[in-house]
Amino acid sequence: MGTTEMEGTSSHPTWTRTGLLIQEERVCCERARSWGRPRSAAVLLIWLTAAAALALMPAELALYDENHVLWQITSYPPAGVIRNLMRDSHPPLYYLLAQGWLALGGFDHPWAFRVLSFFLGLPALPLAFQIGRRLGGPRLGLAALTLLALNPWFLFLLVLIRMYGLTATLGAWSVWIVLGLLDRPTPRRWAIWTLAQGLLLFTHYYGALLIAALWLTLLWRRPRGWRGGLLAALPVAALFALWLRQAYAGSLEHTVRNLSAIPVRPGPVEVVWHYGATALMGPFVDGVFARAASLALALGLSLTILVRRPRLRGLSSRGGELAVWVGLPLLLGALLALRWPFFAARYFAMLTVPGAVALAAGIHLLRRWEWIPMILALGLIGLSRFPVMAAQPLGLLGLDALSLALATLNRSDPVLVQAPWHIDADHPFYEWTDPRQRAVVMEKHPAFWFVGVSIYAGEWLPWLEEMRATHTIDFAATYPHPIPEYGASLFHLVRKPETAPWQPTTARWQNGLTLTALALPDPQLPPGASLRVGLRLHTDRPIPERWTLFLHLLDPQGRWLAGWDAEPNPPTPTWTPGRPITHWHGLRLPINLPAGRYTLAIGWYPTGSNGTPRLPLEKPSGDSLPIGTVDLLPLPRPPRWGTRYAPELQLEPPRLLVRPQQEAIAVWAILNWQPLPGPVDPAAFQVTLALPNGQALPLARQLPVPPGPLAGPGWIRDVWHLALQAPPPGLAWLEVRYGPRSLARRPVWLLLPYPRWNYDWLFLNRTP
DSSP: OHHHHHHHHHHHHHHHHHHHHHHHHHHHHHHHHHHHHHHHHHHHHHHHHHHHHHHHSOSSOOOTHHHHHHHHHHHSOHHHHHHHHTTSSSOSHHHHHHHHHHHHHOOOSHHHHHHHHHHHHTTHHHHHHHHHHHHHOHHHHHHHHHHHHTOHHHHHHHHSSSSHHHHHHHHHHHHHHHHHHHHSOOHHHHHHHHHHHHHHHTTOTTHHHHHHHHHHHHHHHOOTTHHHHHHHHHHHHHHHHHHHHHHHHHHHHHHHHHHTTSSOOOOHHHHHHHHHHHHHHOSSSOHHHHHHHHHHHHHHHHHHHHHHOOOGGGSOTTHHHHHHHHHHHHHHHHHHTTTSOOOOGGGGGGGHHHHHHHHHHHHHHHTOTTHHHHHHHHHHHHHHTTHHHHHOOOSOTTOHHHHHHHHTSOTTSOEEESSGGGSOTTSOOEETTSHHHHHHHHHHOSEEEEEEEGGGHHHHHHHHHHHTTTEEEEEEEEEOOSSGGGOEEEEEEEEOOSSOOEEEEEEEETTSEEEEEEEOSOSEEOTTOEEEEEEEEEESSOOOSOEEEEEEEEOTTOOEEEEEEEOOSSOGGGOOTTOOEEEEEEEEOOTTOOSEEEEEEEEEEETTSSSOSOOOEEESSSSOEEEEEEEEOOOOOOOOTTOEEOSSEEEOOOEEEEEEETTEEEEEEEEEEEESSOOBOGGGEEEEEEOTTSOEEEOEEOSOOOOSOBOSSOOEEEEEEEEEESOOOEEEEEEEEETTEEEEEEEEEEOSSOOBOOSSOGGGOBOO
16 A cells, blocks of 8 residues: 555656646647648748749839939939938938949849849738737738738839838838837837838838827837837937928928829828729729729628627737727828828838738638638739730820930930920939029030920020030930920030140131131040030131031941031121131930941031032032041940840840830830941841731831941940731730841730820729
């Protein structure tokens, strides 16, 4: 008895402890298995989203406001970017990050900056999973990630060259930090919360709405250390207030002016409706469909809630707070529309992750998981409309001649415009109507372009005449349009040199005109630059006729390559005999000439004629006077991602412009290639478009290219065009061939009827 009791008392505690350990190990293993499965699924969804974003992002194009980002970071130093953004719609953080990215890699391709936005926005996905897991367990985290992973709105923010992907990540990070502060506040978490507030405030102004909602909860719950956290946030708030003091007026004026041009002025209810529809289906679906589908979904969810009457037992105590964090910023942002035209869905990018988690939490409470595939189906419809982004027309319809001229501009020269609708969305510009921007262009740039509205010439002609005192014009053209306000006048102005190397000469024409000296201050230039020629002239007798001076660029064989004709200012009948006249003449060198030495020649013909008869020379003989040479340098271009190399040449990825026009589509292909080492016969190039029905159509070359054979180095800009009458809609393929060799193949989306995609208001969309 005693032995049994001894054995029992000695062994029973050991058996008990062993059984408890085994039971605890089983529970831990089950928890690890249950946690491991959602985590693996979450990792798979994140990789799937990353692949979808990389596949959907348009590689070549920079649209609308994206182009503004690229213009700012490439045209100004960081201090200049900050100064300019004080008159813009956004704080400077994203712009400075993009400028650092540019300095890091020297990128010259829009795709590289889409990748930057991709990296900045992708962390929102694991944050969505973690927020959902903390609120309702791994299943809720996985549901939230599922709703967000292939969501067309999130993917759009992820590939946009704007701050919205970063805003989505910072909004999710802020919510995640505050959840941690409410559960277990530590000094480290308060410090991180202070940092997150500063980053979000200086990324997007609407981030202040989410921060206010989060602070409302913190002040209500008062977690340990909340006073210290509030004091730590004061320097961030003071710095942001200092920024607002400088930027508020200019940013407000700029944003109101731009958004007032959109033909809608919604109220708060419609702003919320618009955001919900955009967040569900993305920015590319048809507006009528978006209204109907979003309304049907909202009514269905509301009816389910009334019938099921869910309780909050399935969520932690933070569920109600999440509703405040999403609802309050959305309400405040919608109320702003009562005062200002602030209604774009992208302004609420900081709610992308909290909104997805809140929607998943509602479905989780309802226990009606069939709503998830319904929402995903709407998202897939939105994903199928992503080609609209790449097929969106750049610029206005019917301006093909002006667009062709702008496509071949020397991009180192800025563009000053009277009306921004004259510029393609992928080209940066300054506003002529803004005296500050006008002064920046004239003071800091030796050459620039000016685009004026032809019917408003009375506003800019006096200014142009004043500019001729310090600048010469080496290009002028007009582009009429059936809509008078769309008619354009294009000029290229080059500053005259203050000093020049004058060389004496004794050339004389038969009417008494004498050239006493000439100056060639630009003996070496790259393609696309402006050549300046100085002439000192006088006459020994009155000249009753008006004469126009021509300046020609000739190849080594004496063939004409380019020229510019202009009447001197003042015209020849006003010249006083014996009084010297200094005249500066310009010539814009073609962008598509190979490197080499070229001859310059001048001469005269009667003003108003077609270039003949020319004024004969008295000394020397002839009617064209060679005045010197210019060395054309190879155009420096860094290697670009996707460049193709063939034995004879190097071809950059073709740049495509697609312009739907009622029942037709115009396709432009801009090729940059160089003989390396050559020789290359330009006639051997073939550019074709394979339509969805299998028909292959050739494109026609639009700009003259020097006759071959051409030897490198030296870049050639080659522009090709095809007009399609009622083509079959779908995916076409553009192919570039040199002889029998295929060099490049690019997809082209042909969408009819003409899609109207509105960047700001989804309900205006008319997409197929």
